[in-house]
Amino acid sequence: MSAHTPHITALASEHVSGEALTADALIAGPCALPTAPLAMPPQTIEHELGFFRRLLASLHPQAAPSPGPGL
């Protein structure tokens, strides 16, 4: 177990002998990737609008919000 990461069951198989296992059994068993999910949220890597559309949008003043009732 590392000082930083939690103990992962799938990694505790150091004492399992691989000699008796076939390649498929190894890959499906002790040599399958450990199950320890980590979220990888998608990042914003481009603007919603293209450059020219943004430029046009910035040139046109936005419509003022309509006044609320009673004003």
Next chain:
Amino acid sequence: MASRLISRVGLYALRALALTLSLVAGGGAFVLFLQFGAADGIDTLDIARALLILISTLWLAWGAVQALIGLTSAARPPAYDPHGPIRGRTVVLVPVYNEDPLVTFARIAAMDASLAATGDPAEVHFAILSDTRNDLIAAREKQVFAQLVAERNGVGRFFYRRREQNTGKKAGNIEDFITRSGAAYDYAVILDADSLMEGHTILQMIRRIEAEPRLGLLQTLPKVIRARSRFGRAMQFSASFFSPIFARGLAMMQGDTGPFWGHNAIVRVRAFAESCGLPALKGKPPFGGHVLSHDYVEAALLARAGWIVRLDDDLGGSYEEGPENIVDHAKRDRRWCQGNLQHGRIIGAPGLKPWSRFVFAQGIMAYIAPLFWLGFILASIAAPLLAPKPDYFPIPDWPIPYFPPSAASKAIGLAIGIFGLLLLPKILIAARAALSGEARRFGGAGIAFASTFAELLLSSLTAPVLLMYSTRSVLQVLLGRDGGWPTNNRGDGTLSLKDSFAASHWIVTIGLIGLMATWTFAPGLFLWLLPVGVPMVLAPLILVWSSRPSRSRLMGVPAEYAKPAVVALHDAVLDRWALDAERAEADASGQISQGSVAQNG
């Protein structure tokens, strides 16, 4: 705090100096060319050509300035304890895609043996992330993996998985690993299938990232190894002799916004997971779809999230292999070209650091710069057609003809300046290597200088051919053609004349047309354009010749004079496994023949 402020001021000053020097060089070329053009009167084409030469020279000067800055300092390690205990768990990720499993997995065995030889108890695992589409190769991967696990006693340390769909290509492959298993690890060393790293280097990378909690990614400077062909060895020499100086200049200018080249680097898994989830870009390839050159984007995203991205160019023991011939180089370059031009969509992403945007712009410029040179050459051939006829009698009734002053000296000065920008950095690097004793690792000062000139000669010969491939790649991308994800050719890359001609006949045609057009329309330029035109006409021969094995003493690199330990380990494992495979094959065929004898008997 104060020291950080001073270093930040120094960084901005250095960047400003580099940019100013490049602008001065570009501006100087612009003015010189205008003076040259003014001799017979300036027209629109002269101004257009001057602008093209300004952009091209600016780009050349930027590279030269980078080298000059790199020459002013030596790579030094950061402050950390190189013998401290390692607390985190690390996984070495090896993405594979239709590679030869024997060669690739033998590298893993070698790196594991190299790690074991250090005696360090650090917990380092290996995960093979297969995106292989070929079922035969996939079946072989499983067999060789079982052999690897058995030989290295790797149960619990070695992992293998093959994806059903290779969504997102290499970036998607890494992302799949992190979302499935990322929480099991503190750090991930990301490799390519042809990467090889000393165990000691891997451990130092882990110690360095552990020592700096703000460090999100640490990139090493991989050296090219195992090149055999003339072209491959020239690239290998260049990567070993010149690149460290250029990389030093880059490292000095980038501050905390360093590069990621996609492999031979370590990442903090949490930082990478938080910052580097890459969605597909809107629209279809080549500009939309999955991000092709994901590494640059991931470096920019880590920096945007506040993580340090650093190039530690002092770290040795980091290796990769390169293409052995120009055709394979051009194929790889086609992919990189599309990836870099795709960054045009990302360069404006919200919140990116200015230097990250600048890096994207540099990447784009690297691919479109040849178009400016080509534009300049074409405009120069066309210029005499559009120029007004010289007026030798500008004063009416004056009997003596007037000859405009020759501006040839300006043109010669400009050519010398441009060649200087191309040649000077490399010659200075050779001189410094000779003075510092570094040249001894390259066979001595004499050999290192001779190798430098040989490399300059070879790169001058291949440059027009590579320029044409680059131009074609850019035009294909601009016309919307997706290059896909071709498998890398590794191993012996010797080309036949037939294959070379098939790959370059269009360059020959363009070269012939260009030379004939120059002879017809601008004979004064003919001699100037021969160094560009002749290699184009001889492209098939250059392709064949440069792909042949090199037996020269020139362009020797330290890894050839003294084989690195991990390379020797890789050789030993590969020899043994290849022998085992041959024996198994012989046994199998023997059993088959015995069976058939028994049946016939």
